[in-house]
Amino acid sequence: MDLNPLVIERLSKEMLKWYKKEMGIEPTGVEVTVSDNIFFVRFKGVVTPSEVNLSQKKGGKDLLREIDDRLCESIFPELKEMVREITGHELLDLQVETNLPLNERIYVLTLDRSKGRVLV
Secondary structure, rough: OOOOOOOOHOOOOOHHHHHHHHHHHHHOOEEEEEEEOEEEEEEEEEOHHHHHHHHHHOHHHHHHHHHHHHHHHHHHHHHHHHHHHHHOEEEEEEEEEOOOOOOEEEEEEEEEEOOOOOOO
């Protein structure tokens, strides 16, 4: 999937605005990397002290993972529309991974490469 760098830049800016609005935290940075039909969106500086504290408790990491999974379910429709509008491709899957040591949250977006337009 070849994408125009301007599309990646727009997705980065829109995801940054979305994160700030929906999560209530302003990331210190956002980075979008594309590999074939998979987008990796890395939000830096978004792990809260309470998440770090919870992760150190018994069962805390499992609870954080469950929260991330539920979050994916609830935000999927909104992100699906945003991704379609920006890239022209359908969002098929969304996963979230929290990296506590690096203080970042990584969203993995899998797009349908057979539908929509190819943006070059």
